[in-house]
Amino acid sequence: MQEIIRQLLSELGEDASREGLLDTPKRVEKSLRFLTGGYQADVDEVLNNALFSVDYNEMVIVKDIDFYSLCEHHLLPFFGKCHVAYIPNGKVVGLSKIPRLVDIFSRRLQVQERLTNQIAETILAKVGPIGVGVVLEGQHLCMSMRGVEKQNSVAVTSAMLGTFRSDARTRAEFLELIRRPKTP
Ligand SMILES: [Zn+2]
Numbered sequence: 001m002q003e004i005i006r007q008l009l010s011e012l013g014e015d016a017s018r019e020g021l022l023d024t025p026k027r028v029e030k031s032l033r034f035l036t037g038g039y040q041a042d043v044d045e046v047l048n049n050a051l052f053s054v055d056y057n058e059m060v061i062v063k064d065i066d067f068y069s070l071c072e073h074h075l076l077p078f079f080g081k082c083h084v085a086y087i088p089n090g091k092v093v094g095l096s097k098i099p100r101l102v103d104i105f106s107r108r109l110q111v112q113e114r115l116t117n118q119i120a121e122t123i124l125a126k127v128g129p130i131g132v133g134v135v136l137e138g139q140h141l142c143m144s145m146r147g148v149e150k151q152n153s154v155a156v157t158s159a160m161l162g163t164f165r166s167d168a169r170t171r172a173e174f175l176e177l178i179r180r181p182k183t184p
Contacts, residue, residue, distance in 0.1 A: 038107035072109035120159035131162030
């Protein structure tokens with residue numbers, strides 16, 4: 001990978017052998033491997049020992065999860081907040097595992113729509129709730145840096161499954177709860 005990055009630097013009109021760029025290929029490789037580390041991650045391993053039987057059937061919400069991903073069309077970052085909710089059906093997942101799942105799918109080349117769906121579908125498949133809702137609010141540098149859109153525009157995507165799709169009140173409760181400002 002480092003040789004390809006050196007070639008890329010030359011193609012861009014740079015002198016890849018100048019001091020400031022000498023270690024850049026190594027750094028870029030390391031950073032790209034980290035930012036796409038989701039391909040190597042195993043969902044089942046992350047959720048291992050983190051599913052618990054409970055007698056709780058109200059909505060569980062984890063909101064304002066930071067996510068950072070790379071747009072697959074331009075290899076530029078898109079990032080923002082992810083909100084996840086589900087209604088358990090006898091089983092809950094450890095709360096800290098939800099941001100881990102978000103990381104697994106965001107550390108890949110993505111489009112925001114697919115990222116949103118993958119998070120929702122995975123929770124549906126692995127936790128077996130009666131419904132899942134996921135909302136992502138993302139800022140895309142491929143839009144703002146290239147001047148395609150206004151600097152601060154945010155793309156919002158959502159995936160509603162199970163009762164979150166079939167029951168308007170459940171969906172409304174979720175959307176209302178994530179709109180509420182953070183408690184200090
Ligand atoms: Zn893009």
